[in-house]
Amino acid sequence: MSGGVYGGDEVGAIIFDVGHQNLRVGYGGEDTPKAEIPTTLGVWEEPADSSGIDCNNVTKKHYNVDVTAIQVRKKDMEIVSLMKDGMIDDWDMFERLTEYTYKQRLHALSEHHPILMTECPWNTRLKREKLLELMFEKFNVPAMYICKNAVLAAYANGRSTAMVVDSGATHTSAVPVHDGYVITQGIVKSPLGGDFITMQCRQFFEEKDIELVPACLVASKDVVRERDPPRWTKRPGPQPSSSWLSYMVRELLQDFQMNCLQVSDSPYDEDMANTLPMKHYEFPTGYNDDFGSIRLMIPEALFDPSNVKGVGASILGVGPLVTTSVGMCDMDIRPSLYGSVVVTGGNSCLQGFSERLNRDLASKTPPSMRLKIISANSSSERRYGAWIGGSILSSLGSFQQMWLSRQEYEESGKLILERCA
Numbered sequence: 001m002s003g004g005v006y007g008g009d010e011v012g013a014i015i016f017d018v019g020h021q022n023l024r025v026g027y028g029g030e031d032t033p034k035a036e037i038p039t040t041l042g043v044w045e046e047p048a049d050s051s052g053i054d055c056n057n058v059t060k061k062h063y064n065v066d067v068t069a070i071q072v073r074k075k076d077m078e079i080v081s082l083m084k085d086g087m088i089d090d091w092d093m094f095e096r097l098t099e100y101t102y103k104q105r106l107h108a109l110s111e112h113h114p115i116l117m118t119e120c121p122w123n124t125r126l127k128r129e130k131l132l133e134l135m136f137e138k139f140n141v142p143a144m145y146i147c148k149n150a151v152l153a154a155y156a157n158g159r160s161t162a163m164v165v166d167s168g169a170t171h172t173s174a175v176p177v178h179d180g181y182v183i184t185q186g187i188v189k190s191p192l193g194g195d196f197i198t199m200q201c202r203q204f205f206e207e208k209d210i211e212l213v214p215a216c217l218v219a220s221k222d223v224v225r226e227r228d229p230p231r232w233t234k235r236p237g238p239q240p241s242s243s244w245l246s247y248m249v250r251e252l253l254q255d256f257q258m259n260c261l262q263v264s265d266s267p268y269d270e271d272m273a274n275t276l277p278m279k280h281y282e283f284p285t286g287y288n289d290d291f292g293s294i295r296l297m298i299p300e301a302l303f304d305p306s307n308v309k310g311v312g313a314s315i316l317g318v319g320p321l322v323t324t325s326v327g328m329c330d331m332d333i334r335p336s337l338y339g340s341v342v343v344t345g346g347n348s349c350l351q352g353f354s355e356r357l358n359r360d361l362a363s364k365t366p367p368s369m370r371l372k373i374i375s376a377n378s379s380s381e382r383r384y385g386a387w388i389g390g391s392i393l394s395s396l397g398s399f400q401q402m403w404l405s406r407q408e409y410e411e412s413g414k415l416i417l418e419r420c421a
């Protein structure tokens with residue numbers, strides 16, 4: 001143990017994997033996280049004086065955390081993300097979320113468990129320092145470690161060298177990992193992730209005049225025939241904010257995405273798309289229809305954004321993200337990157353994602369290059385890639401000497417962060 005400091009009690013480590021959509025959290029050594037909690041919070045303000053008489057215009061911020069509390073329809077409650085560009089941005093909100101997580105979801109005391117936190121490969125030094133300070137000083141954790149999510153996703157798939165393709169909510173990235181370290185100059189990303197697909201779906205329904213009403217606003221509905229106007233009644237209650245409504249509509253569209261969309265196994269072709277079996281989908285209002293070619297057309301943008309309105313030519317599809325990234329790495333390691341292309345992130349659970357990536361890469365790499373796409377079979381393993389890697393790493397005997405202990409933090413301060421690659 002470096003400095004012989006963290007005693008390595010038999011208490012399980014807690015793994016935190018934070019993303020734009022969710023925080024995934026649970027105990028090291030387990031297969032899946034204990035909880036998935038949205039990293040968007042309901043935020044509302046009230047006069048600071050509880051009598052309601054607000055003489056000095058002083059207000060107090062309140063936070064609604066987790067799925068149920070966010071769904072509460074409350075006038076003037078805004079839905080706000082605590083993340084920005086893959087990194088923690090609002091530390092107050094992150095603190096609330098962490099408090100809630102320990103107390104309500106893990107029923108654990110922060111001072112009892114070492115924690116392993118994931119970070120995106122482009123996290124800044126200042127943000128890492130802030131995280132270290134918050135966890136040691138506010139949450140009194142006994143030990144901590146910070147690890148790049150791409151490295152952990154590679155570990156989860158049994159690799160320490162890999163090209164990690166992570167398609168999450170807000171972006172898709174290609175991150176080369178060599179011997180457990182990210183090759184920083186090879187990181188390539190695009191803003192096309194699951195949220196972009198959601199936006200495309202939203203546009204499609206708006207153009208078709210299909211009203212998108214989240215289930216929590218529907219009190220009752222009648223059964224109607226396919227494509228007939230829906231007959232439904234609205235649940236009474238206060239008028240929600242537009243950010244709340246957008247969030248709820250996003251949830252509704254994500255359900256459509258998961259159930260209906262599919263990535264075409266070759267570049268989109270209208271005639272071929274028309275031969276795809278139709279899929280029936282019913283909205284919370286009772287409106288229902290069969291969907292065909294659109295099921296392939298919307299996700300096509302991930303692989304070929306060139307035809308999408310408003311998307312600049314500089315934005316790369318998934319295949320070019322990978323080839324560009326590999327091209328920025330040393331010649332010597334290119335074969336090992338192409339030989340282990342790890343696919344992870346919730347948006348990669350779209351049916352056909354890995355198959356299409358395989359096809360697009362095969363057509364761009366020389367036949368002599370061995371290409372292997374590694375994607376976990378179950379969608380939960382793919383969604384939890386980084387978390388699972390953290391769970392594995394934290395339970396390895398050889399990792400125990402890596403923890404940054406409280407004593408080391410007290411002695412050397414933020415300098416100890418240099419031990420986290």
Ligand SMILES: Nc1ncnc2c1ncn2[C@@H]1O[C@H](COP(=O)(O)OP(=O)(O)OP(=O)(O)O)[C@@H](O)[C@H]1O
Pocket residue numbers: 018019020021022023086167168169170171193194195254257258344345346347348349350351379383
């Ligand atoms: N089974 C599925 N089929 C299709 N899409 C899915 C599926 N499961 C999750 N998604 C999509 O994956 C996205 C969330 O992915 P993920 O949980 O990896 O994001 P995140 O890590 O929280 O966010 P980010 O990586 O942007 O910081 C959402 O857009 C969601 O719609």
Ligand SMILES: [Mg+2]
Pocket residue numbers: 018019020166168169345
């Ligand atoms: Mg992510």
